[in-house]
Amino acid sequence: MPLSEPAPMKTRDRILQTSLQLFNEHGEPRITTNHIADELDISPGNLYYHFRNKDDIIWLLFEQFERRMDAALQVPERRAPDMEDMWLYLHLVFETIWEYRFFYRDLDNLLSRNKKLRTHFRRIIERKVTTAAAICQGLVDAGVMNATAEDIAALARNIAVVATYWLNFQRIRTSAATVNQDSDHLALGVYQVLSQVAPFLRSDARQLLHHISREYLT
Amino acid sequence: MPLSEPAPMKTRDRILQTSLQLFNEHGEPRITTNHIADELDISPGNLYYHFRNKDDIIWLLFEQFERRMDAALQVPERRAPDMEDMWLYLHLVFETIWEYRFFYRDLDNLLSRNKKLRTHFRRIIERKVTTAAAICQGLVDAGVMNATAEDIAALARNIAVVATYWLNFQRIRTSAATVNQDSDHLALGVYQVLSQVAPFLRSDARQLLHHISREYLT
DNA sequence: GTCTATATAGGGATAGAC
């Protein structure tokens, strides 16, 4: 294989890539297998040579997403994270959601017609909640945060809700055109999540967070 | 018309009622006009005598929902609400969402195929945000709450996100069977929203909120 | 107002040639 040209992408991978792009842009329910084939200038028959059915494509995209999200939710273990760690960490989570945002747009539909998807997605949600709780507990142990166990439990659930649905929320509020300026929306989501944590922080940590927000927002 | 028997419901109203019930239970995309007609033991043709199309049914249900939600979002003007007011107020919002929950399950789908729906729903969301901000500002003015304008802005957005998506979130987490114990889920949603406000409250108001939560949860 | 019958359209998926 000549090194001068990059190897052309295999059809199977092109189908996955294009499906993801179309799903994200228009929503999965409105993209048919024919649309995908059209966009790629291949025949529907060819598409079905590579994939059993539409759900098969969706499942493979989900596996990509799951690997990415599992990696993103990896907690840095060595030490209690500082505010900047938290910001970057959350931003990674939001980026992952953004890249596979079509799952979030039609969650109910997708999960109710595919049991395996449902089980796996639920695991991701639970992991969001427990990871958020673990980080908060770490901050408490490090003396940076002041919260009871009950506070942390409720806070972790709310963090997960906002992290999960922020992009949907913004999508409703802003016109479709505006939504496509990615980075702003992600940063604002990170800000929203961290502003839930802020009131529990010790004064100096809260100041630092305030400072970081100003830096990263616009 | 004899008073001894209640007037039988008009077919048109029965269609609306049954549609709402089926949409809520199974999700709007999976309920066809034929399903609705079947459930009512009428013919599809009859259904189309009463409604131009499926979107027409959905729009009329939305109008009901909008009236209910507009009423629920009415702020009690006379005085700064106490914690129990807040609890009951929020519970009313959650009850309204619960009764028309199918809209929330497939929001993206519904809003992107119907512009009028999109405009009106967006108005409701904006109203949620501004109402939440107004109430918080009222609490600050009354000396019950301690928060900057920036705090309130972020808090109001987060309140709206949790109020909007809490039921969806719980639906993913718990098995379908569990979800149908209405009241628990609503109360927990109210709790989640108010726990966002709690850390900004003066100590005595926070205690009161804590107390009320214990009373209403389970 | 209600029914039966049917038109229309589109999406998912397969068969078989190349």
Place this chain on the structure above:
DNA sequence: GTCTATCCCTATATAGAC
């Protein structure tokens, strides 16, 4: 691996009789 042709099914919606 890829294409063409086609089948099947389901959903929306209408026509016309009663």
